[in-house]
Amino acid sequence: MVEVHGHQWPPAEDLIAQGFAYLVPGADAASATTDPVEPPAIVTFETFALDYLERLVKPNPETKRKYLERLRVHVFPVLGERPIAEITRREMRLWQEGLVAKKLAAKTIQNIRGETVSPIFEAACLPGEDDEPPLRTYNPLKGLALPQRIRPPREIVEDQREARLVIEAAYEIDPNAADLMLTLLATGMRWGETAGLPVQAVNVERGTVSIMQVLRREHFQWKVIPQPKTKDGYREIPVPAQVMKVIAARCGSRDRDAFVFTAPMGGHWLHDNFYDDRWKKIRTLAEANGLRKRRTMYGLRHSLLTWLASEGVDLTTLRTIAGHKRVSTTFDIYVHSTRRHHPKVKQAISDLMGLEAGPFTSQPHAAEDHRPGR
Known part of the structure; x- marks a missing residue:
């Protein structure tokens, strides 16, 4: 009191x-x-969480559905009946260890914590809508270390030879699918941005494509969403002339709202169908022709951003092409170490040490006598 x-x-x-x-x-x-x-009645975590989700305004219905599904599967069975005011840091540590024991990926646990559970505790630390006292004084997840996240190295297409192997294999397997894959590699767009690209987003004169809509999975179905992933997703991407010819030929006299890339049945490509029926065959053929390692389809995006970074493209341009809010995201996740910079490094070292001035001659050194008394 x-x-x-x-x-x-x-x-x-x-x-x-x-x-x-x-x-x-x-x-x-x-x-x-x-x-x-x-x-006053005891407020359980589940009661408070459901009320919190009900009052959320910003997320779209699909995002709220995802939050609710996470809570019902991963949180309510452990914490649902606990009074939200009594949950301790120890309980949250044990809960997180339980997720690890269930073999959930570190990234998945990070998403459940950061996007779904932590905001609920933060809301419980605020006064109620009628100025009721806060239910908590602190967020029990603060200070709790996340599981170590180990990112597997993304295998990228490193050089011109490897790019040629992938492109030639794609056109041998299916020229229609190869046009989409070529655009993925040449623009660095996400799958949903490329598969959902409308004709009206193509500007042949400027040689660019604009991101205006995306294909996104909702309720296990791919749907056209009239907005990119974030506000930074709205962007214009330059396209090489050779690739723009391919895109322009596909646009032809199609309606402005039609898809640039269409599946055999006429609609947009489904990611799973493209991956299983096209990409796996393309990758297998490219490997048979000499491509090293196993490339992923999303690695094409990583490949382009790495190439541009190694060629010295400025940071702002690189971030804009990627559609990221922060340059750090582009560099920390999408830019990889390659051998493309080796010639430049070798030349820079040669210039610094004056190695181009002439050959060095090795002078023999007299052997030192380390015997005692010498």
């Missing part, structure tokens, strides 16, 4: 109502027997 009243002594009537009349000087016997007010 003292905390509720801002760390001040509670009013006499509240003390009497709660059965503490003996603490009020001069209170008569009648007031001392006043029935206490019913204590």
